[in-house]
Amino acid sequence: MPQNENTASMIESFDQVKDTLPGAWLLDTRSNAIRSFEAQGYPTPRTEEWKYTNLNRLAREGFHPASDIGSPDVSDWSDLRVNGASRIVILNGRYDAAASDIGEMPDGISIAPLSDAMEDIAPDLEGQLAQIAPFDGGGLVALNTAFMRDGVILKLADGVQIARPVQVLHLVDAGGVALAVHPRTLVVAGDNSTATIVETFAGGVDTAYWTNAVTEIKVGRNASVSHVKRQAESVRAYHTALTQVRLDCDARYRSIALATGAALSRNETRVAFDGSGAEASLAGGALLRGRQHADNTTEADHTVPYTNSKQVFRNVLDDGSHSVFQGSVIVRQGAQKTDSSQSNRNLLLSAGAQAYSKPELQIFADDVKCAHGATTGDLNKDALFYLQSRGITTSQATLLLIEAFIAEIFDELPEGPVGDHLADAVSAWMEGAV
Amino acid sequence: MSLLSVKDLHVSVDGKQILNGIDLEIGEGETHAVMGPNGSGKSTLSYVLSGREGYDVTQGEILFKGENVLDMEPHERAGAGIYLAFQYPVEIPGVSNLTFLKTAVNAVRAARGLDELDAINFLKFAREKGEILEMKDELLKRPVNVGFSGGEKKRNEIFQMAMLEPTLAILDETDSGLDIDALRIVSEGVNKLRASDRSMIVITHYQRLLDHIVPDFVHVLAKGKFVAQGGKELALELEKDGYAKFGIEDDADQAA
Ligand SMILES: Nc1ncnc2c1ncn2[C@@H]1O[C@H](COP(=O)(O)OP(=O)(O)OP(=O)(O)O)[C@@H](O)[C@H]1O
Numbered sequence: 001m002p003q004n005e006n007t008a009s010m011i012e013s014f015d016q017v018k019d020t021l022p023g024a025w026l027l028d029t030r031s032n033a034i035r036s037f038e039a040q041g042y043p044t045p046r047t048e049e050w051k052y053t054n055l056n057r058l059a060r061e062g063f064h065p066a067s068d069i070g071s072p073d074v075s076d077w078s079d080l081r082v083n084g085a086s087r088i089v090i091l092n093g094r095y096d097a098a099a100s101d102i103g104e105m106p107d108g109i110s111i112a113p114l115s116d117a118m119e120d121i122a123p124d125l126e127g128q129l130a131q132i133a134p135f136d137g138g139g140l141v142a143l144n145t146a147f148m149r150d151g152v153i154l155k156l157a158d159g160v161q162i163a164r165p166v167q168v169l170h171l172v173d174a175g176g177v178a179l180a181v182h183p184r185t186l187v188v189a190g191d192n193s194t195a196t197i198v199e200t201f202a203g204g205v206d207t208a209y210w211t212n213a214v215t216e217i218k219v220g221r222n223a224s225v226s227h228v229k230r231q232a233e234s235v236r237a238y239h240t241a242l243t244q245v246r247l248d249c250d251a252r253y254r255s256i257a258l259a260t261g262a263a264l265s266r267n268e269t270r271v272a273f274d275g276s277g278a279e280a281s282l283a284g285g286a287l288l289r290g291r292q293h294a295d296n297t298t299e300a301d302h303t304v305p306y307t308n309s310k311q312v313f314r315n316v317l318d319d320g321s322h323s324v325f326q327g328s329v330i331v332r333q334g335a336q337k338t339d340s341s342q343s344n345r346n347l348l349l350s351a352g353a354q355a356y357s358k359p360e361l362q363i364f365a366d367d368v369k370c371a372h373g374a375t376t377g378d379l380n381k382d383a384l385f386y387l388q389s390r391g392i393t394t395s396q397a398t399l400l401l402i403e404a405f406i407a408e409i410f411d412e413l414p415e416g417p418v419g420d421h422l423a424d425a426v427s428a429w430m431e432g433a434v
Numbered sequence: 435m436s437l438l439s440v441k442d443l444h445v446s447v448d449g450k451q452i453l454n455g456i457d458l459e460i461g462e463g464e465t466h467a468v469m470g471p472n473g474s475g476k477s478t479l480s481y482v483l484s485g486r487e488g489y490d491v492t493q494g495e496i497l498f499k500g501e502n503v504l505d506m507e508p509h510e511r512a513g514a515g516i517y518l519a520f521q522y523p524v525e526i527p528g529v530s531n532l533t534f535l536k537t538a539v540n541a542v543r544a545a546r547g548l549d550e551l552d553a554i555n556f557l558k559f560a561r562e563k564g565e566i567l568e569m570k571d572e573l574l575k576r577p578v579n580v581g582f583s584g585g586e587k588k589r590n591e592i593f594q595m596a597m598l599e600p601t602l603a604i605l606d607e608t609d610s611g612l613d614i615d616a617l618r619i620v621s622e623g624v625n626k627l628r629a630s631d632r633s634m635i636v637i638t639h640y641q642r643l644l645d646h647i648v649p650d651f652v653h654v655l656a657k658g659k660f661v662a663q664g665g666k667e668l669a670l671e672l673e674k675d676g677y678a679k680f681g682i683e684d685d686a687d688q689a690a
């Protein structure tokens with residue numbers, strides 16, 4: 001059964017803050033969600049899906065949503081801005097208008113902080129918010145639904161292309177407060193539309209905090225959404241996130257999620273194929289050291305014929321860090337001609353590091369292609385010596401080999417500022433690497 | 435003073451004794467051929483000179499330009515001017531040949547007190563050296579040795595040698611895997627790289643390479659020891675009569 005005490009304290013804080021949360025029309029949903037959390041509790045390793053990632057410590061930390069924490073200076077994080085992007089800053093779980101810069105948007109695009117949207121355009125959100133990722137999908141999405149206060153809503157009318165990427169910069173710096181934030185992002189891309197969305201997470205190192213994010217993405221017919229995530233939370237933070245995607249006919253969704261931060265992180269990406277011809281490419285991984293733990297869990301649920309999914313995950317693990325990759329591919333009866341591939345490779349830089357890899361294929365159709373592979377190994381000693389014998393120092397050689405190892409997750413990364421944003425994440429990690 | 439001076443070198447790998455007292459003096463500008471049956475320790479010698487991990491020197495010393503090489507890391511030896519053309523070049527997926535070469539060239543330049551080459555000058559330099567070896571441009575863009583044919587890999591080894599401008603180059607069976615034309619191009623390339631301030635150790639099984647790269651001295655290695663030394667005519671004798679007259683059993687016994 002759920003960890004009752006910890007669950008109870010969450011329910012208590014919900015009762016305290018529920019009337020301060022935006023969008024009165026959502027109160028029923030929130031109340032139902034907290035009841036669902038009460039029933040589901042925090043996920044535990046007793047469920048198969050959470051076998052390798054234990055939230056026990058997180059549950060015991062007693063993180064809570066704070067009513068008001070003031071506004072710390074965000075200029076320290078200016079390096080995390082994607083140049084030229086339309087930027088929305090969510091600071092300590094709330095929209096920070098001063099730090100944000102949405103800029104001019106062409107017709108057919110609506111972009112707004114969720115807190116405003118929940119008050120102003122409620123009818124527009126009804127039937128979409130919390131529908132793509134319903135709260136009964138797990139204890140964490142239930143909590144997020146109950147407590148969600150801010151985030152971003154991005155809607156594209158049919159045929160609209162946004163040239164500028166949209167960046168949502170989530171920052172937490174709550175002084176001494178053990179803060180839990182539950183940001184929610186909703187992206188609805190109309191037919192034939194195109195958008196690039198970047199989610200960046202970071203925070204101050206003074207105290208532990210918890211980011212519990214939910215991102216809902218609906219991609220219309222023949223529309224295309226690129227989704228880049230850089231998780232650079234403080235090393236004391238907990239980060240749990242669910243991205244739930246629904247794809248219509250011929251829709252394309254590409255995501256690259258790179259984690260270098262957080263003491264413990266879980267990045268869950270689930271894609272449901274509603275229309276044939278749709279394609280999803282999920283790439284990502286983690287660069288870890290110390291005692292960091294990063295979990296990437298994916299699900300590609302093929303329900304209709306002629307859909308493709310591709311998953312490429314790479315983890316680089318130093319010291320005593322741990323990575324988890326659980327990649328599930330479901331090909332339902334009738335989802336003929338599904339083409340899916342999955343590859344997970346892990347590079348261990350230290351004897352104390354550990355990588356868990358669990359591919360899971362459930363195939364109920366016969367005319368399909370499903371490839372998967374997983375490997376875990378050390379740095380190639382022969383390659384290392386070859387480089388050294390050409391005058392390259394051990395640390396430079398190690399960096400070259402690490403870069404080469406993770407290169408494949410960036411295959412579909414657009415060039416320019418968005419690409420640089422992830423390249424920066426890699427170099428920042430490397431600078432502390434050897 | 436010799437450029438390289440190896441004295442009474444004993445080396446073991448995983449507790450197994452492989453080199454049993456090697457003495458070798460190489461002067462500036464000299465080319466030495468090292469021949470010997472499979473498993474006699476030729477590659478082991480080349481690895482010990484270039485500093486590969488796992489080779490324990492249990493006795494003896496190696497001096498390069500008067501300095502103790504055994505105290506130096508592999509990259510320091512490369513910077514000091516030692517270069518090994520591998521018998522089996524290593525494939526490195528994900529690292530482009532160009533990135534690799536640029537990093538390497540600038541690393542040895544820094545070690546030798548020279549300025550880094552910028553992108554433009556590096557490319558110019560690479561083109562120039564590539565022409566000597568008739569390297570296809572396309573090979574430069576590919577990951578290091580990945581998808582290279584056996585011959586292309588060997589050619590790439592000598593191309594790197596041209597780029598890194600060593601004072602001592604060790605060529606470990608550079609001729610194996612080369613077709614007749616490639617053998618000619620590669621050995622002509624090597625000959626162009628011969629200089630009064632560049633010495634070479636050419637490890638080979640065959641006279642045909644030494645027809646192109648004519649050595650000043652020939653050494654015969656067997657069971658981890660030199661058993662015969664002489665001029666270039668020694669290689670011709672070996673080609674004709676085999677190793678038997680040096681009291682060496684044939685390969686099969688060696689390997690056992
Ligand atoms: N890591 C190792 N562990 C044990 N024995 C080894 C190891 N490396 C080399 N040897 C042995 O050392 C001996 C010498 O090997 P080496 O590669 O130096 O021979 P070689 O003269 O270069 O042969 P070839 O002409 O076939 O290239 C061989 O018997 C080989 O099996």
Ligand SMILES: [Mg+2]
Nearest residue numbers: 476477478521
């Ligand atoms: Mg050999």
